[in-house]
Amino acid sequence: MPENPRRPSRAPWRRVLLVTGLAALAALLFLLVPAPEPAPPHTAAGTPFAWHQDERWKALEASFLRARADGCESVAPRIEATLRDGRRLLAAAASRQLEPKSAVFDELERATFELGPMVGACPGRIPNYIDLVTTMRSVVKTQSRRWDMGQLATRDRLYRMLYAGRAAVEEAMLQAPRGTVPALVRGDDEPSVTPFAEILGVRVHSGDVLVSRGGAPTSALIARGNDYPGNFSHVALVHVDGRTGAASVVEAHIERGVAVATLSEYLADVKLWVMVLRLRADLPRMAADPTLPHQAATAAVREARGHHIPYDFSMDFSDHGRLFCSEVASAAFERIGITLWMSLSRISSPGLASWLSGFGVTHFETQEPSDLEYDPQLAVVAEWRDPTTLLADHVDNAVVDAMLEGAERGDTLDYAWTLLAPARLAKLYSSALNSFGFVGPVPQGLSAAGALRTRRFVRTHAQVRDRVLRLVREFERNRGYVPPYWELVKLARRAHSQIGGGGG
Known part of the structure; x- marks a missing residue:
């Protein structure tokens, strides 16, 4: 009988499958290894600014209701008297040197706040109110040129006058009929000899700094995550070619690092707000060479186009190998001998610092976009806001404020451990794309765990925001007016508690 043919052995294939399976399992287990929690951050020294004036806010809301009930014809004499009082105080402040703790500024703050509810009830006077507050900003910034920017009294006064003045105007704007609020507010016409272009109806010069506010939840976190919560989340530097007149901006993006964009590309990203800042022409270095x-x-x-500069999640403004958005401007001016952010931003809240460290932040005395407005070396040329998104902007801020209160109570930005493996794969894929100059789903410099924490923050913010918007509509139906910011914060706290806190 012929011999049976020998069957080929399947052992090698079994071994290959076994080894492959074990390797895949090992890789999966590796991908699922929990990411180490960031070390407790070393926060900046200091204490976050707090108003502690709940009774005052209640009184302002009551004043608004009285003015609305009385009618504009009855309120007009009081508005005019308060405007005259404010102008008198501004003239007094402009006529002599004052210290930050001067009672004149206390009286100006009082007049500004008292005027707001009446103008809110009579929005036809908003232009007069804007003029008063814009002049106040100019006067205060002029006075601050002689102040010690490292002193707490200076920082508090600038915040109370500039930020709070703008906030008061916005409260009046929110009560105005749609289409009646001006988008553009002009400031100081600071002279410049550098090439210029136009953006949003404003002439901007090469070397101007644009501070803006984006529409993402993380933009609200950047604006509010500060010892002095503010309005702005992004910084960009204007360049205008002296030969061609072509205008561009240099900016650092979380997703792709430092890039050069045209003005139209810059505006294509959502901008709720843009403020134009310009170096003062009378600074000694500027007087010597106004083209600086x-x-x-x-x-x-030239540097942005010459090589790739990654985004700096650590917010270390002293190391220019990587740049975050504020550092694009500060590093550029540093080369010409001018130090921006004469008073550095501070993040001293442990809960906020813990959240930020989870995204990769390691420096909590740094340069925040909102604080550049207070630098006395810079003049505010103009500010543009989108009136149609003003309420949404306030809601975003209130939601972040409520979430950060939760962070101080111990809320964390946790995530499901099962998401870690796909996030790490996405990070590996992104790193491969980055090496070829492309952008991946996880930004360069952000860890997989950091990306998941960001995702948790964004999702929680959206949940709370949706509830707040429903509560705002209910508030408007019941009371007949848009809730002021202090009421929005109450609504945000309520909505936040309804979703069970944690991560927000």
């Missing part, structure tokens, strides 16, 4: 801002912007464009 253009030189700084030109060098920044």
Whole structure:
């Protein structure tokens, strides 16, 4: 009988499958290894600013209701008297040197706040109110040129006058009929000899700094995550080519690092707000060479186009190998001998610092976009806001404020451990794309765990925000007016508690 043919052994294939399976299992287990929690951050020294004036806010809301009930014809004499009082105080402040603790500023703050509810009830007077507050900002910034920017009294006064003045105007704007609020507010017409272009109806010069507010939840976190919660989340540097007149901006993006964009590309990203800041022409270095801002912007464009500069999640403004958005401007001006952010931003809240450290932040005395407005070396040329998104902006802020209160109570930005493996794979994929100059789903410099924490923050913010918007509509139906900011914060706290806190 012929011999049976020998069957080929399947043992090698079994071994290959076994080894492959074990390798896949090992890789999966590796991908599922929990990410280490960030070490407790070393926060900046200090204490977050707090108003502690709940009774005052209640009184202002009551004043608004009385003015609305009385009618504008009856309220008009009081509005005019308060405007005259404010102008008198501004003239007094402009006529002599004052210290930050001067009672004149206390009286100006009082007049500004008292005027707000009446103008809110009679929105036809909003232009007069804007003029008063804009002049106040100019006077206070002029006075601050002689102040010690490292002193708490200086920081508090600038915040109370500039930020709070703007906030008071916005409360009146929110009560105005749609289409009646001006988008553009002009400030100081600071002279400049550098090439110029136009953006949003404003002439901007090469070397001007644009501070803006984006529409993402993380933009609200950047604006509010500060010892002095503010309005702005992003900084960009204007460059205008002296030969062609082509205008561009240099900015650092979380997703792709430092890049140069046209003005139209810059505006294509959601902008709720844009403020134009310009170096004062009377600074000693500027008097000696007024083209310095253009030189700084030109060098920044050349460097951004010359090589890839990653985004700096650590917010270390002293190391220019990586740049975050504020550092794009500060590093450029540093080259010409001018130090921006004369008073550094501080993050001293442990809960906030813990959340930020989870995204990769390691420096909590740094340069925040909102604080650049207070630098006395810079003049505010103009500010543009989108009136149609003003309420949404306030809601975003209130939601973040409520979430950060939760962070101080111990809320964390946790995530499901099962998401870690796909997030790490996405990070590996992103790293491969980054090496070829492309953008991946996880930004360069952000860890997989950091990306998951960001995702948790964004999702929680959206949940709370949706509830707040429903509560706002209910408030408006019941009371007949848009809730002021202090009421929005109460609604945000309520909505936040309804979803069970944690991560928000």
